[in-house]
Amino acid sequence: MVFSPLRYPGGKAKLFPFFAELIKENSLFGSEYCEPYAGGAGLAIQLLTQGFVNRVAINDIDVSIYAFWKSALFDTDKFCTLIARTPITIEEWHRQKAVWMKGNVKNSLALGFSAYFLNRTNRSGIIEGAGPIGGFAQTGKWKIDVRMNKEAQIKNLKMLSRYADQITVSNMDALDFFRQSIAKNNALVYLDPPYYVKGHKLYKNFYEHEDHIQIATELAQHRKAKWVVSYDDVGEIRDAYPTFDPITYTLNYSAGQKTLGSEVIFLSDTLSMPDVQGFHRAA
Known part of the structure; x- marks a missing residue:
């Protein structure tokens, strides 16, 4: 099994069961999987090497992470x-x-x-x-x-x-990359922005509240594209996505002490939620 060479707190490779079932549920085999905030790209690597998608496009605004992927690949x-x-x-x-x-x-x-x-x-x-x-x-x-x-x-x-040869790497602004990705007919985009609460402690390029609102606004304008976004489950994020149904799950964090963190996922209108243990539509 191929794994990400990088270590990330709350790495999203653990979302593989959800995305595997999402692809099955929505008949998305053969898609190009795109990540605007690639980081360790653990999920992208699993989906590609296990045959769920044909290509992946990974992007990171951090030039050192971009340089890593460019050199390593x-x-x-x-x-x-x-x-x-x-x-x-x-x-x-x-x-x-x-x-x-x-x-x-x-x-x-x-x-x-x-x-x-x-x-x-x-x-x-x-x-x-x-x-x-x-x-x-x-x-x-x-x-x-x-x-x-x-x-x-x-x-x-x-x-x-x-x-x-099945991977492209870029160093773009996340929203520019998102717009470029959804222009492709077969794209599935997964956005994993910096955490709302602890992002400033974990990432070189963290976001302010206004940046998170800008993402939510952009996604709401493209409800018919195929996208998934995940966040730490806090009130400010739920308020930013009032017309999308939240899906909750827990994830092990490993930044310092190992703890369980509650996270939330939102899906675009064209995607049906798969039935996966541990993932629930919130009230």
């Missing part, structure tokens, strides 16, 4: 060589942090690898504002290399690269 051998040769130490952590902070888009391999390195070695996979696993003194129970099994990572990336 289309310059895989060089990327894997970097994994094999780069020491997993605090000294190297500081060096990679500096590369990431500089954000030199002209060297996408180095920038993409720095994001990957920090994601694999930082607490909970949080690149922005988090420190290394085990602390800078490495006195914690777990050390900086605990999430970096080089052999397994290289093997996984090489398996993923076999699907590279």
Whole structure:
């Protein structure tokens, strides 16, 4: 099984059963699956490698995440060589942090690898504002290399690269990418915007309230397109989607302490809700 090379708090690969049934329920086999907020793209990878969709388009406004996907998918051998040769130490952590902070888009391999390195070695996979696993003194129970099994990572990336010709990667504004995606007849778009409550702690490109409202307004204008959006289940988000029926579920978060978080999904008018255990239409 191929998995995402990146670690994300509340990673949406756990939504695979819901999307698998959604595709069956709505006869969407062979669609192009599009993610404006790709991040680790764990769900996209599962849907593609298990044959539920024919193509995936992943987009991220964070240039370092874009550089990662571009390099890992289309310059895989060089990327894997970097994994094999780069020491997993605090000294190297500081060096990679500096590369990431500089954000030199002209060297996408180095920038993409720095994001990957920090994601694999930082607490909970949080690149922005988090420190290394085990602390800078490495006195914690777990050390900086605990999430970096080089052999397994290289093997996984090489398996993923076999699907590279079925994947497109972009670095666009999320709403521009959404509009471009829904223009395709066979597109299924999944929007997973930054969390409403904790987004500023987890993401480099977090949203303010007005940004979330802008998304809701855009989606309401395209009710007949095939889209799914998910959020942390808070009153402000439900208020932003008053004419859509909320679907609730719980998801394990792993940013710091492991907790159960309640989330909410909204579907466009053209999609029928599948019957999946743990997912319920809210009152």
